Amino acid sequence: MSLSSKKELNLETQTGEVASAAGNGPSPDFRHQLGAQFDFSQLMAKPNGQEFFTLGRMNGFKNGKSRGVLAPEKRAIIDERIQMEEAGGEWKRYDEIGLTPQDMMALIKEGTQTPAPDLSKQIDLWWKERESDALWKKPDHPDFPLKAFNGKSGPTPQEESDLQQHRRRIQQIVDELKISEKDLPRLLHFDDFSRGTVYVRDYAALPGALRRLFKMEPDCICTPSNRDELVQFVHYAAKHKIPLTPRGRGTWALGGALATKGGLILDLANFEKTIEIDAMNKRATVSCAVDFQSLEEELQHHGLTLLVRPSNKYANIGGFCSVGDPGKGGAGLLAFSNGHIGNVVEKLEVVIPTSRDEVKEISRNDQALADFLGTNGRNGIITKITLRVGEKNDDEVETPVAVSFPSFRLALDFAKKLRDEVSADRVAFRPLHLEAFSISYLKALHVAETTAAFSDDGQTHRPRTSDLGQHDGLPERDCLLVVFANERECREFEKYALAFGHGIIVDHHGGHVLWEERFQPLKLRRRGDLLTSELMLPLDRAADYLDEMMPFAEKLGVELLPICYIMDNGEALVIPQFLTDRRKRFQYYRHFSLVPVLARRAIKKYGGRPYG
Template identity: 30%
Template sequence: MNYNFKLLEDVLGNRITTDEFECALYSTDLAPLPGIINLLFKTTPDAVVRPETPEEISEVMKFANKNRISVTPRASATSALGGCVPTRGGIVMDMSSMDNKIEINEKERTVIVSCGVVWKKLEKVLNINGLALMTYPSSSPSATVGGWLSSPGCGVGTLKYRRVHEQVLGMEAVLPDGEIKGYSEKENHKFLGSEGTTGIITMVKLKVRELPESVSPHLLTFDSQEKFADVIQELVELKPFNISYANRAYAQMMKDVQGDNTNPDFEFRILVVFDGNKKEVAESVKKLYKIKKSGGIGVEPAELAEEEWGDRFNPMRIKRRGPTLLAGDLLVPLSRLNTVISKLGKININGLGIEGSVVSENKAIVMPMYLTDERKFMDFIFALRHLKKMNDIAVSAGGIPYGTGLWNSPYVNKILGGEGLKEKTGLKKKIDPHNILNPDKYLGAKLAIPSLVFHPKMYGLSMFLAEIAAKPLRFVGLIK
C-alpha cells in the first residue's frame, strides 16, 4: 500500500526514509528470522523515521493514526524475541536520536533522562556526579532507557534494588493518537514492560543512589551442579548487589571466542558482587568466607573475578562463536533452579551453554543457548523446536518465558496470567483502539493466519510434529 510519507518530510526533513535497503535493515533484531516468517508477516517497514523531540513523535503518530498505519518503536534492538520487528510493514520509529537530556538532582538523588540515552552513558554521567544507577541491563553499552523500561526490566543490580520499573518516579509518553502526556508513579504501569504497545516513552524520572564506596567481586567454582544450586541460595541471604552464573559449556564457548585453547576445570561458576560502604562490604565478604569454608567450592584469583565483573557489559560477544546462536530466556523459581537446569540438560543438544543471574530472593533468570547455522535451512528450522521445550520446562517448574515479543506470544496467558492479560488487553483497546502501536506483539498476534499459527494449541502441535520429523532426519544426516 502506498502512503504519502512526503507529508512527514515537512516535520522530519531528511530523518525519514523509504529506501528499500535502509528499511530492510530494520526487518530483524538480535536474532535471525527464519524465512517462513516472511510468509506470515511483512517484516520490512514501508518507512523509517528518526524523531528528535516528543513533538515530532506526536506528528508521526497523528499521521499513522489518521492513515491506519502501524508504528513499531525501535531502540537498539538488543532483544531476540522479535518485539521491535514490524509485522505489517508500516513505520519503524527509530528512537536512538531521542538522547538529548540528562538532568540530575543530586539532593533528591533523581535523574530526568530522555528515552534514547544508553544506560552506560547515563551511568558514566551519574558517576561523575557521585551517583549511580540502582540497576541496569547487561547490554548497557547499547540498550536505551526507553527500550529497557519497555521490557520486563531485570538486570544487573535487580537482586538488591528490584526491577528497574520500581525506580521510575514518573514519565512522559506519546499516545497512539499523538497526545503527549505526563504520568505519575502510580500510572507508570500502563507503559512499563508493555513492549511499546500502549505508548511511546519519551522521558522518565528515575531514582538513583550514591556511588558505592567499595565494590568487591568474587568468582567461585563448583565440581557439582548440586553444590552450585545449594550455595547460590546461601549467597542470596548475604544480600549482594549481583549474582550471575554459568556452566562449563558456556565458559567453553567464551574461551573459544577469545581464542583460549584451555578447557574449563569446573562444572559451574558463580560471580557474586558486593557493593556499598567499606564496612558493609567487609562484613559481607566475611560471611562469604564462611560459606567458602564449607567445602566443594573453588575460589578463583581476585584478578580473574575483577576481569569477569568488568566483562559484564559484553555478554553478546558469545555470538561470535556462531555461525548462529539461539538462546532461551527463562524466569524460574530459585528453589527449582537445579531441577530446571537438569531438565534442560536432557534436551538432545550437544554443548548446551547455560548462563543466568539471580534477580530476586526467589527468582532466577536462566539462558540456555546452543549453536546452529541459519544458512542451512533444515538445520535452522528444526533447531527452533528446542526453544519451545525450554519454555515448557520453565512453565512446568512454576516459571515463565522472560519477555513476550513475537516469539513467546503462545505463552502470553502464562506470562501475564488470566487477569493480567484481560487488564492489559482492555488497556490496549482503550488507548489504541485501531491497534496502531506495535501490533501482534506482547498480547499475541491478531492477523488471521499468524493468530492461528501462534495459537498455543497449534503452536504446540507444530512443535510436536517437528520433534517427530526430526528423528529420521537426524538419522539420515539431514539435520544435526
C-alpha cells in the same frame, strides 16, 4: 517546502543511494573468504540438502541456483588469489578483485564432487521427511514462502501491484504530515535495504520464512528526533489504524523491536538525548534514547551511580524500561539488590497511541505506571524517564568473587540458600549481584576469547576447550559470581561459603574476570549466531528445568550455554542460550524452533513465564 499531494514522491532516490552504498562493502551475509579459508569442494562434498540450499543465501543474493560457467579469465584470477593467500599474502574479498556472486556460485558448482542424480535424490528425501510440516513446504508448493527458490528474474504482477501500493502509502504519509523535501531523508526510510535487511532483525537473525510469515518487513521506518515529530507519527498511525512498532537500538535478541504485521517502525535511536541530574534528591531525568553508559558517566561527575543496569551498557534507557517483565521492565546487573528497573523509576513521560496528540506524565504513585513498563510500547511510547539513583562511595570498591561447584545444580542450590539467609538478615553481608554460570557457557566464552588466535608461524589455530582457564583466568567449573560493595563483606562471605562444603572453591581472580566481562554478554557471537529464550522461573525450579532441557537440546545437536541472574524476590532470570549458524539454512530453522520449545516447557511444567 512541503510536498503536495500532486507531486509524486521519487522512491528511486532512496533506493538508489542505498544500492550504491551497499556496493561499496559486503552485506552481512557475505561471510565466506576466498581461497584456503573457504574450501568450496568440501562445502559440496556432502550435500545433505542443508548445504545445497545454503549456498545462495550465504553468498548474499536471492536465487539459490547457480547459473553459467566460470569464465577462464575469472578462474585465473581465483587461482592467483589462492596461491597468494597460501603464501601468506593479503586476503581480499572477491568483489574487490572483480568477481561477482554469480562467479562464486559457478566456482562452487565446479567444485561439486557429487553426481547430480545423487544430489537430487538426497534433496528429495530431505523434503519427503518434512511433507507434513507446514513450515517446510516444498519450493513448487503454491504457498511456499521463500521466494529465493522460485528462480524468477523479475517481479510478478502481484509484486508490481504491491510496489505501487507501497509508493502510495509513503506518499500519503509525506502529504498528510507535510514532510519537506529537506527533512524527508532524515525522517523516513523506505528503501529495500532498510526494510528488508536492517529492520527485520535485532541481535538475533530470524529465518526468512518467519519474516514473511509474520510480515516483519515494515512499510516504512520513521526516525523522529524530538517529541513533536514522534507525536505526529504516533497520531498518524493511530488515525489510520496502522501497526506501529517502537525500536531503540535493537540490542535485545528476542524480537521485541520487530514488526509482526508490517506497518511502521518507530526508530528512536536518533531521538534527542537530554540528561538532567538532581544531585540533592538523587534523581536523573533522561530522554528515552540516552544509553546507560552516557548516564553513568554523567552521574559520576556528581558522585552518583545507577542502581540498575543491563548487561549491555549501550542499551537505551527507554528501551530497557519497555522490555522485560510486564509491569516491571528490564532486569540485569545488580538485580539481586535492586530488582527490575521499575523499582527505581519515579516518573515516565509517554505518548499515548490515540488519534489525539496525547502526552502524559505518570508518577510512581500512579497505578498506571505499570502499564508502560515491560509492555514493548503497546500502551504508549516512553519519551522521558526519571530514575532514582544511588550515592557512589569512593572509599568502597565493588568486590567480586567466584564460587565454583561440582555441578550447576549445586551452584543454584547454594544461591537459593544464600538468598534465603540474606532475606532473613541472618548474615553480616548483602550481595549486590548474584549470577550463575554453567561450565558449558564458560568453555564457549573461553573459545570466543581466543578465537582467531595466530601463532608465530602465521597459522590459525583453534583453541582446545581443555585449555580452559590456563590463559584467561575463567573458572574451570560451574560457578556463582557474587559481587559486594566492599572487601569487608566479601571476606565475611568467604567464611560463609567455605562452611557450605560440597567441594566448593572460592576464586577471587575468576570473579574479577567474570565481573570485567559483565558488559560483553554477546561476545559468544564471535563463534556464530546466538539464539536464546529468556525466562523467569522460581529459583528452586531452575535446576530441574535445565536438567530436563539440556539433554533434550543435545538431541537436536545443540549445546545449551545457560546463565542465571538471581533476583531479589526468589526468582531467577534463566537464559538458556546456544550457538548456531544461519548460513546453514535448514539447520538454523531446526535450531530456531528450539526457542519456543524452551519457553513453553518452562511455562507449562515449571511455573515460569516469558521475560518479555
